[in-house]
Amino acid sequence: MILYPETDLTFTRTIQAPRSLLWECWTTPQHIKQFFVPRPHSVEDCEIDLRVGGKFNTTFNVDGNTMKNDGVFLEVEEGRRLVFTDAYSEGWKPAADPFMTAIIEFEDDGHGGTTYTATARHRSPEARQTHEDMGFFGGWGTVATQLEDYAKTLVGK
Amino acid sequence: MILYPETDLTFTRTIQAPRSLLWECWTTPQHIKQFFVPRPHSVEDCEIDLRVGGKFNTTFNVDGNTMKNDGVFLEVEEGRRLVFTDAYSEGWKPAADPFMTAIIEFEDDGHGGTTYTATARHRSPEARQTHEDMGFFGGWGTVATQLEDYAKTLVGK
Numbered sequence: 001m002i003l004y005p006e007t008d009l010t011f012t013r014t015i016q017a018p019r020s021l022l023w024e025c026w027t028t029p030q031h032i033k034q035f036f037v038p039r040p041h042s043v044e045d046c047e048i049d050l051r052v053g054g055k056f057n058t059t060f061n062v063d064g065n066t067m068k069n070d071g072v073f074l075e076v077e078e079g080r081r082l083v084f085t086d087a088y089s090e091g092w093k094p095a096a097d098p099f100m101t102a103i104i105e106f107e108d109d110g111h112g113g114t115t116y117t118a119t120a121r122h123r124s125p126e127a128r129q130t131h132e133d134m135g136f137f138g139g140w141g142t143v144a145t146q147l148e149d150y151a152k153t154l155v156g157k
Numbered sequence: 158m159i160l161y162p163e164t165d166l167t168f169t170r171t172i173q174a175p176r177s178l179l180w181e182c183w184t185t186p187q188h189i190k191q192f193f194v195p196r197p198h199s200v201e202d203c204e205i206d207l208r209v210g211g212k213f214n215t216t217f218n219v220d221g222n223t224m225k226n227d228g229v230f231l232e233v234e235e236g237r238r239l240v241f242t243d244a245y246s247e248g249w250k251p252a253a254d255p256f257m258t259a260i261i262e263f264e265d266d267g268h269g270g271t272t273y274t275a276t277a278r279h280r281s282p283e284a285r286q287t288h289e290d291m292g293f294f295g296g297w298g299t300v301a302t303q304l305e306d307y308a309k310t311l312v313g314k
Binding site: 001002004007052053074075083085087088091092093094095096097098100101103121122123124 | 248254255
């Protein structure tokens with residue numbers, strides 16, 4: 001995938017869980033609630049319509065405050081690639097001030113685990129910087145660790 | 158389809174040409190050049206990759222000035238519905254300042270013609286108003302007339 005260093009934030013790590021399981025975690029509301037925001041923040045609600053243009057809506061609890069995030073999927077390539085954004089809500093209604101577009105990629109690592117790449121794309125270098133300052137690498141890194149820990153509890157279930 | 162009157166502009170008209178032909182006009186670069194902007198403006202170049210996330214790039218000649226518009230398709234429902242936007246260029250690269258999302262719908266009118274609905278969606282009431290002031294209804298209406306005239310020349314070919 002072509003990267004745009006001025007406006008993208010991205011990292012890759014190996015997760016010790018199979019690709020199919022990580023995909024299931026990323027596309028199922030009950031699983032999303034277990035890893036999607038860094039603890040002690042939490043996901044109170046999640047709605048998923050897993051198709052291009054379908055909703056991906058989440059409600060976070062951040063220090064007791066409710067944050068509602070509506071978005072849609074732009075690409076759904078089962079088990080391999082998920083693209084979503086807050087630039088639209090369901091029905092292609094444009095958001096007034098979108099923040100980012102996320103691309104999550106899953107590849108077999110050849111040893112039973114998954115090479116996991118998370119990329120956040122922004123509209124401007126300033127938006128990218130804001131996201132980095134908000135703690136992109138720490139936050140999304142923590143989410144990847146939570147995902148790995150949670151996915152391991154599901155192996156064989 | 159749900160409409161948002163504060164941020165949408167839309168019109169419906171009957172076009173005396175079959176749905177399949179209008180779809181072909183809307184999805185083929187050589188045809189796009191024949192109707193896509195109100196004359197005497199013209200389309201100098203058009204690139205189409207007809208799939209979700211694929212490019213829909215056009216270059217206009219407006220009073221001798223070249224205007225390049227890069228976009229992507231968000232939905233491609235053959236013969237029925239085409240959704241595209243300038244909010245992204247190919248590869249889901251977000252645009253800094255997107256203008257609109259367009260939804261073009263084609264339905265059989267039951268008499269060999271097509272009920273043609275064009276909707277432009279905007280990020281804010283102000284953006285909608287700007288588009289209306291730029292001449293949305295006249296401009297897109299002229300384009301529909303040019304499409305009808307051009308499509309009629311293709312019947313039976």
